[in-house]
Amino acid sequence: MRKSFATLAALCVSVFVVGTSEYLIAGLLPRVGADLRVSVGTAGQAVTAYALGVVVGGPVVAVLTARLPRKGLALGLMLLFAAGSALTAVAPTYELLLAGRVVSSFSHAAFLALALVMAVDAVPEERAGTAISVVASGFTVATLLGVPLGVLLGDSAGWRAPFAVLTALALVSAVLLAAVLPRRPAPTGRVRDEVRVVTRRPVLLAIATTAVGFAGVAAVFTYIAPLLTRVSGFSSAAVSGLLLAYGAGSFVGNLAAGRLTDRSMSATVRGVFGGLTGVLVLMPFAVARQPTAVAAVLLFGLLATATIAPLQGLILRHAGSAPTLAVAANVGAFNLGAAVGSAVGGVLVSAGALRWTGLAGAVLSLMGLLLTYAVLPRTPAAAGLADDGEPVVAVPGR
Numbered sequence: 001m002r003k004s005f006a007t008l009a010a011l012c013v014s015v016f017v018v019g020t021s022e023y024l025i026a027g028l029l030p031r032v033g034a035d036l037r038v039s040v041g042t043a044g045q046a047v048t049a050y051a052l053g054v055v056v057g058g059p060v061v062a063v064l065t066a067r068l069p070r071k072g073l074a075l076g077l078m079l080l081f082a083a084g085s086a087l088t089a090v091a092p093t094y095e096l097l098l099a100g101r102v103v104s105s106f107s108h109a110a111f112l113a114l115a116l117v118m119a120v121d122a123v124p125e126e127r128a129g130t131a132i133s134v135v136a137s138g139f140t141v142a143t144l145l146g147v148p149l150g151v152l153l154g155d156s157a158g159w160r161a162p163f164a165v166l167t168a169l170a171l172v173s174a175v176l177l178a179a180v181l182p183r184r185p186a187p188t189g190r191v192r193d194e195v196r197v198v199t200r201r202p203v204l205l206a207i208a209t210t211a212v213g214f215a216g217v218a219a220v221f222t223y224i225a226p227l228l229t230r231v232s233g234f235s236s237a238a239v240s241g242l243l244l245a246y247g248a249g250s251f252v253g254n255l256a257a258g259r260l261t262d263r264s265m266s267a268t269v270r271g272v273f274g275g276l277t278g279v280l281v282l283m284p285f286a287v288a289r290q291p292t293a294v295a296a297v298l299l300f301g302l303l304a305t306a307t308i309a310p311l312q313g314l315i316l317r318h319a320g321s322a323p324t325l326a327v328a329a330n331v332g333a334f335n336l337g338a339a340v341g342s343a344v345g346g347v348l349v350s351a352g353a354l355r356w357t358g359l360a361g362a363v364l365s366l367m368g369l370l371l372t373y374a375v376l377p378r379t380p381a382a383a384g385l386a387d388d389g390e391p392v393v394a395v396p397g398r
Contacts, residue, residue: 006180007122008134011115014074014173015138018081018108020146021166022050025088025101027151031159036094049098050105051339055332057102058109059198062328065110066194070118071181075174077111080104082170089163100163109335112139113328116312118181126262128316133258133309140254140305144247187324194325197318203326205375206314210333211340213273213311213368217304218341219361220280223349224297231355232293242297249301257306261313266376269310273369276303280365283358307368308334314375 025032025046033043065073084104091097119131150162197203220227228234228242260268279299286296312330319326341364345357 003180003182004122007182008119008131010173010176010180011119011135012138014078014170014177015112015115015135016142016146017166017169017173018111019139019142020150021081021085021104021163022054022108023047023143023147024150024154024162024166025050025159027147028154028159028162031154032097035159036091036097038094042094046098046101050101050108051335053102053105054108054335057106058113058328058332059325061106061110062113062325063191063194066191066324067187069184070114070187071177071183074111074114074118074177074181077107077114078170078174078177081107081111082167082174085163085167085170089160089167109328109331110324112331113324116327117316117323120316121184122182129261129265129268129309129313130255130258132261132312133255136258136305136308136312137251137254139308140247140251144244144251197323198326198329200318202318202375203315205371206311206318207326207330207333209314209368209371209375210307210311210330211337212364212371213276213307214334214337215341215344216276216280216361216364216366216368217307218338219345219348219364220283220300220341220357221304222338222342223345223354223357226349227287227354227357228293228297232287232290234290234293242294246297246301246304249298250305253302253304253306254308256302258309261309265310265313265317266372269307269314269372269376270369272303272306272310273365273372275299276307276365277362277369279303280358280362283361284355287355287358314372 026044029040029043029046032038032046033040036043061077065076068076081104084100084102084107087100087103088097089100091100115135116132119135120128123131150165153162153165198207224246225239225243228239229236234242257268257272260271279296283296283300286292312327315326315330316323341361344360344364348354348357348360
């Protein structure tokens with residue numbers, strides 16, 4: 001039990017470090033642009049480059065490293081992330097900054113996928129959902145604390161300082177992983193097994209569910225600050241407090257969803273998407289008054305990251321003995337969903353419909369809910385076999 005706890009803790013800390021890097025630079029763009037003599041819009045391409053690296057590079061790295069021993073791979077990916085962060089911290093030009101971000105992004109999806117697989121391996125089968133949520137909580141804490149603290153450090157000590165700190169933390173995480181991760185034989189599966197798994201219809205549907213469903217969250221969250229200031233009339237300081245509460249709610253919701261996934265994956269994933277759809281439908285009306293706006297933001301926070309454990313559980317359910325590429329692709333699907341949702345919300349905002357982004361988010365979340373019925377069929381026969389007739393790995397709660 002202690003070994004399992006140490007493994008989950010080390011993986012959680014490492015995910016926190018990687019997760020902080022993803023959104024940190026977004027809060028430092030004016031300083032980055034001024035220092036490297038590019039516009040803020042151009043500097044913002046560093047965010048896009050990282051996202052593309054996660055979506056495209058993550059699965060490629062997962063395929064190329066599919067047969068490496070997992071402990072050594074985890075250490076290698078953390079060192080790759082540290083190298084990218086170090087290059088970002090010292091980059092004398094905008095081009096080298098982009099290169100550093102891309103190097104870090106290549107380790108992002110592959111490491112998170114590996115961390116989730118190793119977390120599930122470290123616990124009894126009936127606690128898989130809890131293990132996923134514990135490791136994923138590193139990401140929610142990164143959003144809640146890591147990014148704001150990094151931006152504060154960047155404002156006071158220069159934008160390079162937080163990336164230097166991330167480099168040091170990545171090296172510490174590598175040492176921690178080296179100390180606690182168990183040594184296990186390299187996976188015996190072949191690369192084509194990984195590719196075959198990720199092209200199965202249930203896995204593709206699960207990845208699509210992730211992308212579409214999380215797009216509903218992003219369509220609203222990307223523009224939640226202007227929504228609360230312009231429509232609800234909150235001050236900037238009050239919005240910061242509400243976002244902190246949102247982050248705390250996300251942390252709690254993620255852990256609760258992990259425990260519920262252990263009991264019933266299908267009920268959890270459908271309950272979360274159903275709840276999100278309802279909250280987002282009501283959001284445009286709730287934000288008209290401050291008390292109801294507060295309630296809506298808190299409920300939104302509780303449900304926003306509660307999708308992680310059941311959706312990753314869906315992937316692991318169908319991935320069998322070759323899960324790494326499928327989980328990496330699903331990590332990329334979260335990023336793809338964030339990009340699509342932000343774009344959809346941006347269209348509404350540009351059209352002067354900021355208040356109604358919740359309705360767009362609700363439509364996307366409803367689509368995610370409908371997709372779950374294709375991924376998790378109700379009939380016992382369908383639930384026990386993949387579409388190609390091969391048995392899938394049973395996950396507790398089904």
